[in-house]
Amino acid sequence: MKRLPQIALLPDGKRLHLQDGPIDLIVEAKGSEREVRMAYEAAAQRFTGLLDELCDELAELRQAADPNRSTLKGVVARRMHAAVVPFAEDCFITPMAAVAGSVAEEILGAMLGAARLDRAYVNNGGDIALHLADGEQFTVGLIDRPDSQGLMRTMLIGADDPIRGIATSGRHGRSFSLGIADAVSVLARTASQADAAATIIANAVDLPGHPAVARVPANELQPDSDLGARLVTREVGALSESEIEQALEAGADCARRLLASGLIEGAALRLKGKTLLVGTRGPRAVRRHEELIQA
Amino acid sequence: MSTDASVAAIGDKIRCDACPVMCYIKPGAAGACDRYANHDGNLVRVDPHIVLERTVEHGGRLVPFQAGGDWDGKIVHQPDIFVTAIGAGTTYPDYKPAPFIVSSEIDGVDMVTVVTEGIFSYCGVKVKIDTDRYLGPETAIVRAQGEAVGHVTTGEYGSQMLSLGGVHHLTGGSKKEGRVTCDALMDLSNCKAVELTIDGGATVIVQAGKPPVVNGVGEERMRVGCGSATIGMFAKQWHGKVDEVVVVDDHITGVLSEHQAGKLLDIADTGIKMKGRRSTPGRYFQVAEPGTGWGGTNISDPLSILGPFDLKEARPGLTMLMVSTTGEHSSYYVLDEALRPVETEMPAALKFSVERIQENCEPALCTVLFMGGAGGSLRAGVTDNPVRLTRSVKDALTRVTSGGAPVYVWPGGGITFMVDVTQMPAGAFGYVPTPALVAPIEFTMRLSDYAALGGHMDYVRPLSSLRDSAEVRPMPFIPGRRA
Numbered sequence: 043m044k045r046l047p048q049i050a051l052l053p054d055g056k057r058l059h060l061q062d063g064p065i066d067l068i069v070e071a072k073g074s075e076r077e078v079r080m081a082y083e084a085a086a087q088r089f090t091g092l093l094d095e096l097c098d099e100l101a102e103l104r105q106a107a108d109p110n111r112s113t114l115k116g117v118v119a120r121r122m123h124a125a126v127v128p129f130a131e132d133c134f135i136t137p138m139a140a141v142a143g144s145v146a147e148e149i150l151g152a153m154l155g156a157a158r159l160d161r162a163y164v165n166n167g168g169d170i171a172l173h174l175a176d177g178e179q180f181t182v183g184l185i186d187r188p189d190s191q192g193l194m195r196t197m198l199i200g201a202d203d204p205i206r207g208i209a210t211s212g213r214h215g216r217s218f219s220l221g222i223a224d225a226v227s228v229l230a231r232t233a234s235q236a237d238a239a240a241t242i243i244a245n246a247v248d249l250p251g252h253p254a255v256a257r258v259p260a261n262e263l264q265p266d267s268d269l270g271a272r273l274v275t276r277e278v279g280a281l282s283e284s285e286i287e288q289a290l291e292a293g294a295d296c297a298r299r300l301l302a303s304g305l306i307e308g309a310a311l312r313l314k315g316k317t318l319l320v321g322t323r324g325p326r327a328v329r330r331h332e333e334l335i336q337a
Numbered sequence: 338m339s340t341d342a343s344v345a346a347i348g349d350k351i352r353c354d355a356c357p358v359m360c361y362i363k364p365g366a367a368g369a370c371d372r373y374a375n376h377d378g379n380l381v382r383v384d385p386h387i388v389l390e391r392t393v394e395h396g397g398r399l400v401p402f403q404a405g406g407d408w409d410g411k412i413v414h415q416p417d418i419f420v421t422a423i424g425a426g427t428t429y430p431d432y433k434p435a436p437f438i439v440s441s442e443i444d445g446v447d448m449v450t451v452v453t454e455g456i457f458s459y460c461g462v463k464v465k466i467d468t469d470r471y472l473g474p475e476t477a478i479v480r481a482q483g484e485a486v487g488h489v490t491t492g493e494y495g496s497q498m499l500s501l502g503g504v505h506h507l508t509g510g511s512k513k514e515g516r517v518t519c520d521a522l523m524d525l526s527n528c529k530a531v532e533l534t535i536d537g538g539a540t541v542i543v544q545a546g547k548p549p550v551v552n553g554v555g556e557e558r559m560r561v562g563c564g565s566a567t568i569g570m571f572a573k574q575w576h577g578k579v580d581e582v583v584v585v586d587d588h589i590t591g592v593l594s595e596h597q598a599g600k601l602l603d604i605a606d607t608g609i610k611m612k613g614r615r616s617t618p619g620r621y622f623q624v625a626e627p628g629t630g631w632g633g634t635n636i637s638d639p640l641s642i643l644g645p646f647d648l649k650e651a652r653p654g655l656t657m658l659m660v661s662t663t664g665e666h667s668s669y670y671v672l673d674e675a676l677r678p679v680e681t682e683m684p685a686a687l688k689f690s691v692e693r694i695q696e697n698c699e700p701a702l703c704t705v706l707f708m709g710g711a712g713g714s715l716r717a718g719v720t721d722n723p724v725r726l727t728r729s730v731k732d733a734l735t736r737v738t739s740g741g742a743p744v745y746v747w748p749g750g751g752i753t754f755m756v757d758v759t760q761m762p763a764g765a766f767g768y769v770p771t772p773a774l775v776a777p778i779e780f781t782m783r784l785s786d787y788a789a790l791g792g793h794m795d796y797v798r799p800l801s802s803l804r805d806s807a808e809v810r811p812m813p814f815i816p817g818r819r820a
Binding site (some may be wrong): 264 | 350355357359360362363366368372
């Protein structure tokens with residue numbers, strides 16, 4: 043049986059939904075009707091077969107990334123590798139840490155190659171690639187936990203900002219986390235970079251050896267997880283205020299280093315109802331949001 | 338719901354080939370996509386699935402349908418357009434918001450309908466079969482395709498009840514038992530005919546809203562009453578036209594001359610001797626074995642339930658009518674010189690009374706009520722504090738419907754409801770290979786009440802967003818059903 047992705051406009055008639063296996067994209071483009079249609083056609087065309095491309099190299103994509111070389115061939119696979127390379131020297135990371143953002147980027151790229159758009163986004167389960175033409179802006183809502191509703195906060199991203207990628211990682215998402223963060227949202231220049239960095243920062247929000255944190259080898263949950271037997275977080279019990287602060291601070295240290303090296307533009311770290319913002323973008327974005335509400 | 342994927346088992350893991358990722362999935366876990374999961378060794382699809390795909394293939398479009406009418410006195414209005422849960426899809430285990438949480442503004446009141454399809458492992462059907470014919474002993478096993486799917490329960494007034502399905506047949510027996518039970522429940526719930534055989538009893542074809550077929554014979558009428566009641570109802574009409582009447586009934590056979598109704602009319606003793614156990618004057622239990630003959634007994638010759646007439650009280654020429662509780666069987670006798678009843682042509686006046694019995698019998702039907710419990714996971718799709726939904730239902734703030742049909746919600750814990758499947762749209766039920774039935778269930782309440790019970794407010798959609806969308810399909814019209 044020939045497997046084809048599900049491609050359909052959502053009921054609002056504006057957004058495009060693309061789904062194939064574990065990839066689930068929501069796409070929206072703004073521009074003339076003709077350009078939007080061309081962009082959506084390009085997205086659908088690029089999406090078809092994309093999962094097969096990735097799966098051809100899945101075994102290697104699940105191996106720890108070598109910081110010095112890669113034999114990966116696919117354009118998306120190479121982008122995944124490139125996104126995790128900056129972290130591969132210091133810690134265990136596989137290209138899979140950047141799969142969602144890299145796919146989002148690829149689809150957005152295909153759309154922009156085919157049409158002139160005012161603005162567009164490709165949202166791959168919370169990992170988002172953005173396009174903003176001059177004068178355009180996006181209001182982006184950040185969620186606290188992917189399995190519950192309610193916005194944590196909203197941020198305004200303008201065309202003059204360098205941010206074109208947003209990603210969220212944490213222990214509630216589809217993929218596993220080595221850390222205990224409920225959510226770490228990262229703003230970066232690209233979606234693939236944001237995706238990899240969010241994974242790294244979420245892993246760093248941690249209280250190693252804390253008895254209230256239940257951990258399980260990843261491959262006991264998903265036999266073919268790229269994390270192998272590494273312990274992933276399943277439950278986080280009661281933590282004191284100072285422990286929450288300590289865990290967030292550990293993550294924030296990591297985020298500040300990434301910010302200083304230009305790998306991210308900002309991050310919001312969330313654990314047990316507490317939020318910590320890193321980067322000049324954070325507070326400014328929040329202020330902007332308040333102005334927006336007053337206006 | 339059949340999945341597109343196939344599986345290979347490796348130990349307790351299964352390998353999904355729905356997509357090229359080819360995940361190994363452990364029992365109780367889902368694959369990388371969160372769409373396919375390993376449920377007790379079976380690959381099940383757990384993302385919003387379109388249960389009615391099959392129906393749509395040969396029926397076209399579904400939903401919405403008009404509820405209409407004025408305010409019915411209920412606290413909660415019926416929306417102008419009611420969105421049913423059929424085809425809404427669901428997820429299991431269900432911590433995600435129900436696929437559609439629809440808000441529609443009606444008469445200035447913001448309404449919320451939380452529309453989902455429940456996967457019911459705890460479900461079954463209660464079947465009422467209008468017949469006096471003997472279907473089988475109480476607690477006997479009821480089978481479909483040779484598999485145990487339920488049991489015979491109580492005999493009610495003119496009807497035999499069956500209880501089919503339930504968690505023990507769905508998941509407690511062999512894999513085949515579960516699958517056959519699931520199929521039988523789904524077919525019965527979708528108003529299809531199902532052949533059931535009862536251990537030590539009859540074979541009966543059951544179809545909701547249709548007469549039962551018992552051992553190949555279609556039932557036409559429900560009895561007018563038990564034998565004793567029939568005597569009471571017709572005693573006056575028989576008075577002066579016949580000396581004795583016996584209404585043959587497996588439960589309570591009535592004898593006119595001995596019955597209180599006969600005594601009040603000063604009907605003389607006839608010297609009749611009944612077999613069976615006398616309960617009160619003119620009322621006899623167990624005159625024969627149960628069966629599919631006269632009045633739900635096993636007899637074809639009604640005289641077999643009589644002993645010899647009393648020589649002192651009976652007299653030659655005495656007349657006697659014997660009739661079943663539905664009027665389906667009747668015979669007329671005259672005692673000869675030896676006081677033996679001899680069958681004779683029935684006088685017109687008595688034929689009329691037999692026809693009157695027939696006329697007063699209602700059409701025999703099968704009734705199928707689906708019964709299911711809305712469990713924790715389904716409720717979690719509606720609100721993040723599931724118990725509040727239960728309380729809201731009990732407090733009558735939330736109206737529960739199934740495919741738009743009214744339901745009876747059992748008092749006590751949980752949300753256990755029953756619904757007449759003939760009131761529901763065609764093809765409302767589906768199944769998952771768990772095995773479990775997929776049934777629509779809707780909770781309707783005020784928007785403010787929905788917020789108060791912890792509803793997924795971010796997921797509430799205005800009704801207008803469903804109109805003109807691919808998700809809206811008009812219901813196929815089924816004659817005789819509520820539209």
